[in-house]
Amino acid sequence: MANSVYLHIPFCNNICSYCDFCKFYKNDEIINKYLDSLENEIDNDFLGEKLNTLYIGGGTPSCLNNNQLNKLFDITSRFIFNDNYEFTIECNIEDIDEEILELFKNNRVNRLSIGVQSFIKKNLNFLDRNKNIDIISRINLAKKYFDNINIDLIYALKNQSIKDLEKDIDIFLSLDLPHISCYSLIIEPHTKISNIKPINDKLDYDMFKLIDSKLKDYNHYEISNYSKKGYESKHNLTYWNNEEYYGFGLSASSYLNNIRYTNYRNLTKYNEKIYKKEKEILSLEDKMKYEYILKFRLKDGINIKDFNKKYNCNILDNKIIKELINEDKLLIENDNIIVNKKYIYVINEILVKLI
Ligand SMILES: C[S@@+](CC[C@H](N)C(=O)[O-])C[C@H]1O[C@@H](n2cnc3c(N)ncnc32)[C@H](O)[C@@H]1O
Ligand code: SF4
Known part of the structure; x- marks a missing residue:
C-alpha cells in the first residue's frame, strides 16, 4: 500500500x-x-x-x-x-x-x-x-x-x-x-x-x-x-521516513511490498514500453539499513520505540550504534537517536560505518 x-x-x-x-x-x-x-x-x-x-x-x-x-x-x-x-x-x-x-x-x-x-x-x-x-x-x-x-x-x-x-x-x-x-x-x-x-x-x-x-x-x-x-x-x-511509494517514468524508482524497483534509463526502451530493470527484494536487515540511511538525514532521526517495534529488536544493542553514541556522533534525545549536529556534515562517513 x-x-x-x-x-x-x-x-x-x-x-x-x-x-x-x-x-x-x-x-x-x-x-x-x-x-x-x-x-x-x-x-x-x-x-x-x-x-x-x-x-x-x-x-x-x-x-x-x-x-x-x-x-x-x-x-x-x-x-x-x-x-x-x-x-x-x-x-x-x-x-x-x-x-x-x-x-x-x-x-x-x-x-x-x-x-x-x-x-x-x-x-x-x-x-x-x-x-x-x-x-x-x-x-x-x-x-x-x-x-x-x-x-x-x-x-x-x-x-x-x-x-x-x-x-x-x-x-x-x-x-x-x-x-x-x-x-x-x-x-x-x-x-x-x-x-x-x-x-x-x-x-x-x-x-x-x-x-x-x-x-x-x-x-x-x-x-x-x-x-x-x-x-x-x-x-x-x-x-x-522509509515509506513505500510508486515511481513512474524513465529511471524512476519505486518501493512497493518490500521490493525496491528501478526503471530503465534507456529512453528508446522506455518508449517501447519496457520499464522495470532492477528488483531488490529486501531482507529484514536491508530494511533496517535503509532506515538508517534515510532517517538519520532527518533532524528527528530514529524513534527508538518505533524502530524496536518495527524490527522486533533493540536498536541500542547494535554494536556500531553504541560506538557512535560513545563517540558523541549519535545522541539520544528524548526517545530518538539523532546525528549530533556537529557531525551532520560528515553524515556519509557515519552511514558508511552503519551499513
Ligand atoms: C533533479 S534536479 C532537477 C530540477 C530542475 N530541472 C532544475 O534544474 O532546476 C533537482 C535539483 O538537484 C540539484 N542538483 C542537480 N545536480 C546537482 C549537482 N551536481 N550537485 C548538487 N546539486 C545538484 C539542483 O539544485 C536541482 O535543482
Ligand atoms: S540539465 Fe539537469 S539541472 Fe539542468 S535543467 Fe535539466 S535536470 Fe535541471
Missing part, C-alpha cells in the same frame, strides 16, 4: 554544466511518445490507492508545451487525493509565466519547486543556467498563484566566496518563501565541469554553517532542507 507517486519527466530546455540526472534535450515527437508510454506504465502498475502526495520531477516538467502539459494533467487526473494532499511540480525559472501557473493551479498542483541554483550572474554562467532572466520577478509572479514554494540552491561553486553565498541567502530571505533546499555542488564525472577542482573542505563546511545560521528561523528538518513550520515537503518525507 503506497500513498505517494513520483513521475519523472526527463526533458530539458537546456543542459546544465553540472547535471548528471536522467535527462535529454526536449523533442516534441519523443515527448509525445514518452507521455503515451508513461500513461501505459501507470495503467499497468498503479493499484488506485488514494494519494497523500504526487511529485512531478525531472528533468524539467515545465519545459513541456501546452498540449503536452494538458496530456500530463490528463494522466494525473486519474489520481484521487486524500485531504491535505501535496502535489508538487518542478519548474524552471525560464518557463514561469501567467499561463503555465494558471494551468498548474487548475490541475490541482499546490506546491512549486523552482530550480534557481543562484541569483548571481557569475554563478549562473558557471552553471549554464537562467542567464539574462529576471529571476526575482518570475518568483514574485509565482507567489501570486502559489504560497507553498521551494527553491533549490547550489553552493560550493567554483570561485564562489562566502560573501557571494551570503548574498544568495539574503535574496532568498527577502523573498519570504517557505522552503529552500541547499545542495553542496557534486562534481559528477561525464559533465562539462567534471575536471574542475572542488573547493576546499573548510570553505565547504563554513558555507554549510553560514546557511544554517542565516536560516535560523527555518526548521532545518533534513540535512539539505529548511522550511517554515508546516511547509516541510510531505513527499520527500515519505522517502526519508
Whole structure:
C-alpha cells in the first residue's frame, strides 16, 4: 500500500554544466511518445490507492508545451487525493509565466519547486543556467498563484566566496518563501565541469554553517532542507521516513511490498514500453539499513520505540550504534537517536560505518 507517486519527466530546455540526472534535450515527437508510454506504465502498475502526495520531477516538467502539459494533467487526473494532499511540480525559472501557473493551479498542483541554483550572474554562467532572466520577478509572479514554494540552491561553486553565498541567502530571505533546499555542488564525472577542482573542505563546511545560521528561523528538518513550520515537503518525507511509494517514468524508482524497483534509463526502451530493470527484494536487515540511511538525514532521526517495534529488536544493542553514541556522533534525545549536529556534515562517513 503506497500513498505517494513520483513521475519523472526527463526533458530539458537546456543542459546544465553540472547535471548528471536522467535527462535529454526536449523533442516534441519523443515527448509525445514518452507521455503515451508513461500513461501505459501507470495503467499497468498503479493499484488506485488514494494519494497523500504526487511529485512531478525531472528533468524539467515545465519545459513541456501546452498540449503536452494538458496530456500530463490528463494522466494525473486519474489520481484521487486524500485531504491535505501535496502535489508538487518542478519548474524552471525560464518557463514561469501567467499561463503555465494558471494551468498548474487548475490541475490541482499546490506546491512549486523552482530550480534557481543562484541569483548571481557569475554563478549562473558557471552553471549554464537562467542567464539574462529576471529571476526575482518570475518568483514574485509565482507567489501570486502559489504560497507553498521551494527553491533549490547550489553552493560550493567554483570561485564562489562566502560573501557571494551570503548574498544568495539574503535574496532568498527577502523573498519570504517557505522552503529552500541547499545542495553542496557534486562534481559528477561525464559533465562539462567534471575536471574542475572542488573547493576546499573548510570553505565547504563554513558555507554549510553560514546557511544554517542565516536560516535560523527555518526548521532545518533534513540535512539539505529548511522550511517554515508546516511547509516541510510531505513527499520527500515519505522517502526519508522509509515509506513505500510508486515511481513512474524513465529511471524512476519505486518501493512497493518490500521490493525496491528501478526503471530503465534507456529512453528508446522506455518508449517501447519496457520499464522495470532492477528488483531488490529486501531482507529484514536491508530494511533496517535503509532506515538508517534515510532517517538519520532527518533532524528527528530514529524513534527508538518505533524502530524496536518495527524490527522486533533493540536498536541500542547494535554494536556500531553504541560506538557512535560513545563517540558523541549519535545522541539520544528524548526517545530518538539523532546525528549530533556537529557531525551532520560528515553524515556519509557515519552511514558508511552503519551499513
Ligand atoms: C533533479 S534536479 C532537477 C530540477 C530542475 N530541472 C532544475 O534544474 O532546476 C533537482 C535539483 O538537484 C540539484 N542538483 C542537480 N545536480 C546537482 C549537482 N551536481 N550537485 C548538487 N546539486 C545538484 C539542483 O539544485 C536541482 O535543482
Ligand atoms: S539541472 Fe535541471 S535543467 Fe539542468 S540539465 Fe539537469 S535536470 Fe535539466
